[in-house]
Amino acid sequence: MRALIVEDDQFHATYLQDALAEALPEVTEIFHATDGAAGEEEARAGAIGAIVMDLQMDRRNGIEAARTIWAERPQSRILFWSNYADDAYFRGIEQIVPEDSAYGYILKTASRDRLKLALRAVLAEGQIMVDREIHRRQKSAASPRTRLDDSEFAVLIDLALGLQDKLIAERRGMSLRTVQNRLLSLYEKLGVLSDLDDDLTLNKRVRALNRALVTRTINIETLDAAQRDLETWLSGRR
Amino acid sequence: MRALIVEDDQFHATYLQDALAEALPEVTEIFHATDGAAGEEEARAGAIGAIVMDLQMDRRNGIEAARTIWAERPQSRILFWSNYADDAYFRGIEQIVPEDSAYGYILKTASRDRLKLALRAVLAEGQIMVDREIHRRQKSAASPRTRLDDSEFAVLIDLALGLQDKLIAERRGMSLRTVQNRLLSLYEKLGVLSDLDDDLTLNKRVRALNRALVTRTINIETLDAAQRDLETWLSGRR
DNA sequence: AAACACGGTGCGGGAACCCGCAACATCTCT
DNA sequence: AGAGATGTTGCGGGTTCCCGCACCGTGTTT
Structure with missing residues (x-):
């Protein structure tokens, strides 16, 4: 062996x-x-x-x-x-x-x-x-209230790559509004707003990526790999 | 010793x-x-x-x-x-x-x-x-065309935390428009647009954070530390 | 079968963002 | 001193984002 x-x-x-x-x-x-x-x-x-x-x-x-x-x-x-x-x-x-x-x-x-x-x-x-x-x-990581399901995770990846809603919708086969709903629950689960520190409003998209990183939901290797996936998807699209 | x-x-x-x-x-x-x-x-x-x-x-x-x-x-x-x-x-x-x-x-x-x-x-x-x-x-990392200067780096940190333009302006003592100029040059230097892959348009803010991470300009420890800095700044503000 | 919950979808509007344009201020070089 | 380069600021407008509201289809409960 x-x-x-x-x-x-x-x-x-x-x-x-x-x-x-x-x-x-x-x-x-x-x-x-x-x-x-x-x-x-x-x-x-x-x-x-x-x-x-x-x-x-x-x-x-x-x-x-x-x-x-x-x-x-x-x-x-x-x-x-x-x-x-x-x-x-x-x-x-x-x-x-x-x-x-x-x-x-x-x-x-x-x-x-x-x-x-x-x-x-x-x-x-x-x-x-x-x-x-x-x-x-x-x-x-427990409560289903916190853990992302697969489709939320997919949207998170796309968000992290910097795609806009419309493209995410196309890539994942959802409607625009549905993507936004996913984003909504992402913001919820990642604790984008729960910064009770203040009434300060944040840029949710960026904050979502930030939170996903510091909670180790995704990491830089994830981003690298996702980028490559995206590129192959893009090339097979036109 | x-x-x-x-x-x-x-x-x-x-x-x-x-x-x-x-x-x-x-x-x-x-x-x-x-x-x-x-x-x-x-x-x-x-x-x-x-x-x-x-x-x-x-x-x-x-x-x-x-x-x-x-x-x-x-x-x-x-x-x-x-x-x-x-x-x-x-x-x-x-x-x-x-x-x-x-x-x-x-x-x-x-x-x-x-x-x-x-x-x-x-x-x-x-x-x-x-x-x-x-x-x-x-x-x-060379050409000053690519390397961030200190004030750009500061804005990048704030962006990465999810702050919006107005808050960044307040925190760094710049006007709103100046912050946006910094962001502009950040997008430039980080290669946010240079994805010649396609004509696809991205969410620049998120993409900037993404690029900063994969190029190792900032890392997750940076984000952690910056978050704490932000909190002390916030508490000393009101 | 009626009532209900739940997720997907369209519409619309307010807020934030991106950025061209133009007016200054400062600094450098000749 | 004048010309030019560089950096800051305000204004305005097009775009994207965020999200409340309402409608629908499917599946579950009573």
Whole structure:
């Protein structure tokens, strides 16, 4: 069995390599890539189905790399291992994980034992495993009064890219007014107005993006990826 | 001589500790804190004037910690050591560094030798030392056609918080029209329109924030800090 | 079946935004 | 001193945004 580590931090990579060797004696070879693009190539070249993937990397982040890897070999097993419990990451992963594959999400702050457990569960046994912390934030970020549903999230992405209402409507197949309703509930859920500090009025659109960022609902990688999606959509439009 | 390391990543902390011991034999004690708030306390309690500070940390980031440390003991020497060369960080540091202190900024990707050099230069010799990479990005981000001047940056911050033109004008002491001129040049410099992809028109305000983020002109920590600044300004206004 | 909730849609209007135009003020260069 | 460059400000108007109101279709409750 061959495994691939995609991780740009030297220390984390070696630590992970040790843990992996301990947890999975059946692994015969461990490959290593330091960014998403290189990771894709390694996985392709070595036909590797067991991958540990960092999320935040320079050239190409973990989610994008995972998307192309899964597109080529949907049964690949990928354990994501990250510094942050951002909802943005989890949403991104959930969107791309194929039916018949295994994945996991574990934080770098997890203990070595828990990391090894996750390695076994996901890479060897093919289970789904999500760090408690992430599950908590994602699920209990809780009251449906606060959590965005998919269509709201889609509109948020478009808003964050700077699209105007009309274009969002076209892209998402809604009427103009419906887009505005989504925006309304976005403003509500993101707490755009609840700045009881004052009666000061804000620019809601910008404030919405601001709030989405500081609450880790989206992050800069999200924006990067969304920008690319937008461009392909634009080119296939005319 | 006593030194303090403020760093939340375990591996990086021990690596740094080793390098510090090697580079500065005159250091007798090394303290360690894992977030900004704890770092402030350690520095205060131990009256420590030689500090290595990570930037991205949970409870309180490095720049904020540095600000209060320098407020209490302006002659403290601080070497910032970070994963990223974000212009946002550098701007933040430049704004708070006192006259008669030494500081440095070095990337985590730097070689061990260069790190040791920086440790000596800043903590022992009291020099100013900035990583080449950062200096390059900051200076040559280059053509004055692209780099924001201070007043543009201030307006960008306010825009990013979601303030409307009128409030920005009041806060920065400009006329409404002047604020709008600043915004105009912001749009220009951030490349809000230069999406030659299409004739599609965007929401400039949101797009400006988007561009500022993906170009690393500001980051989420910036937004956090700016929010707090805004609140104190608001409270001192009525 | 009637009543109701809920989400999508159109209309209309007030507010904010974007920006061209023009009048000044300041500063620099010759 | 005059010409020019640069930055600030007011005015006006076209555009987008925000959102209350009203209407409708679908699904749920009584």
